[in-house]
Amino acid sequence: MARAAGSEVAAAVADAHRREWAFVLAATVRVAGDIDAAEEAVQDAYASALSTWGGNGIPSNPGAWLTVTARRRALDMRRRAATAQRALPKLLGREDDDGGFTDGDDIPDDRLRLIFTCCHPALPLEARVALTLRLLCGLSTAEVARAFLVPEATMAARITRAKKKITAAHIPYRVPSAEELHERVDGVLSVVYLVYTTGHTAPSGADLMRRDLAERGVELARLLRELLPADPDVAGLLALVLLTEARRGARVDGNRDLVLLENQDRSKWDRHAVTEGVALLREALASRPPGRFVLMAAIAAVHDESGSWSGTDWQEILGLYDLLMERWPSPVVRLNRAIALGFAVGPSEGLAELDALGAEPQLARYPYLAAARGDFLVRLGRPDEARVAFEEALILTDNEAEQRFLCARLSGLAG
Helix, strand or coil, rough: CCCCCCCHHHHHHHHHHHHHHHHHHHHHHHHHCCCCHCCCCCCCCHHHHHHHHHCCCCCCCCCHHHHHHHHHHHHHHHHCCCHHHHHHHCCCCCCCCCCCCCCCCCCCCCHHHHHHHHHCEEEHHHHHHHHHHHHCCCCCCCHHHHHCCCCHHHHHHHHHHHHHHHHCCCCCCCCCCCHHHHHHHHHHHHHHHHHHHHHHHCEEECCCCCHHHHHHHHHHHHHHHCCCCCCHHHHHHHHHHHHHCHHHHHHHHCCCCCCCHHHHHHHHHHHHHHHHHHHHHHHCCCCCCCHHHHHHHHHHHHHHHHCCCCCCCCCHHHHHHHHHHCCCCCCHHHHHHHHHHHHCCCCCHHHHHHHHEEEEEEECCCCHCCCCHHHHHHCCHHHHHHHHHHHHHHHHHHHHHHHHHHHHHHHHHHC
16 A cells, blocks of 8 residues: 555545544444443554554555444453453353354344443333443534433433443443333334434534434434334434435535425436435334324425425425424424424414524524524514624524525525
């Protein structure tokens, strides 16, 4: 391999972090026998890549190089810790009363083993999702905090407690038994959905999307579908991400600037993804009552099957949000329902609902509340109030594409 410049190495390592972190960590946990030790070994591997790839050249398969390096580091750490070596068979489930863990089980990907470990019912649901986003996707604690609408310090403490709980409770890195599997699915679905949505609209950075995370979310949803083909909620999740992903090609223009759904060129939508998503949705709707992911997929399908913005059936969308509020009464669902109400009934009614959400603690730093208020205020001919709302949204968002969009809205009001 030829020597590589420092900038080339840095770019290659950054790309490998985005694309390979989950594979490397999940494979290393199997050797390390401890999540913290595995994470340390993987971080050492990436640091080693920065120092050695310049002289030796960037490997043709960076993920394989990083995995081998991380696993060797984990083995060295394990050899120096005799107690960890004695605990390893129990951690990996090879001495479990449930029959143990082998490489021939039904989970088709090490990342899903890691998800099911992090989604163990001994952990609080939010900790399961947060820990898996941190470990499986390599998101920073700040990015995970943004996904959960909580302060970074709160999320850091939550992740630390979750790791300690896994160690203290001897939670095994193995596939749940058939009896446990379905009870654990909802937490896994939440993980995959947040992985996808974090990629669909990045919490920060120059681009609207993080394609690596969005693709990882779609991939994990497909893996879950292979694992649990008869589960309607799994089918609903895959339908949701496909129907959302179908619009990706029209979400930004040639300058990488955000394009609202209202203004998107629908000829750029991926009709194959729409067809697949709708077929999955119909399958999932055959089971009653529909779960939250099925209902969200149904809302996405109404948008995708509308020939134009003006032809969107907002009454149907509003009715679906009413059902979703019964299944999953969260502040974000209330926000989206308020927006649907504004288009189904009128911007005054939508604005009133949004104003009622102003005291909701979880939405205090949520930029889409302020942005939605600004849009309805523009439609109501109240530009001064709209300007204040858009300025608030601009302060709250760290995504540069969204910042540019909000600045354009403000410039339009000034004009």
